[in-house]
Amino acid sequence: MQEKEITIGVETAYLEEQSTPADGQYAFSYTITIHNTGGQPAKLINRHWIITDANGKIDEVRGEGVVGEQPYLKPGEAFRYTSGAILDTPVGAMEGEYEMQDDTGEMFVAQIPPFSLAVPNRLN
Numbered sequence: 001m002q003e004k005e006i007t008i009g010v011e012t013a014y015l016e017e018q019s020t021p022a023d024g025q026y027a028f029s030y031t032i033t034i035h036n037t038g039g040q041p042a043k044l045i046n047r048h049w050i051i052t053d054a055n056g057k058i059d060e061v062r063g064e065g066v067v068g069e070q071p072y073l074k075p076g077e078a079f080r081y082t083s084g085a086i087l088d089t090p091v092g093a094m095e096g097e098y099e100m101q102d103d104t105g106e107m108f109v110a111q112i113p114p115f116s117l118a119v120p121n122r123l124n
Helices: none
Strands: 006-014 026-036 042-053 058-064 078-087 091-102 107-118
Touching: 006 091, 006 107, 026 091, 026 107, 042 078, 042 107, 078 091
Parallel strands: none
Antiparallel strands: 006 026, 026 078, 042 058, 042 091, 091 107
């Protein structure tokens, strides 16, 4: 059986124009690239995010697909999307997983490694 390999890439940005620091709201975008680096097609079924702010507040988000889609990725294909998060602090982190399904119906998990959300010049 061929390997199931999903690679996740992340780019983040602070959205100053959508943030209101005086009210404790910091908006961030994150762009995710999901790349099927394995030998089998796979479909993204569900997502699970763990979002943590600098105060240790944790929000969990679960749902079907991403941005209203359940992308089907053949070997070598990638899917890219942008979404966002609002934190109560200028620094936080996200991590999670995508529940994937191969063509035989077998489910497997693609881990989303932790990444930081930070207002520029807040982290050294």
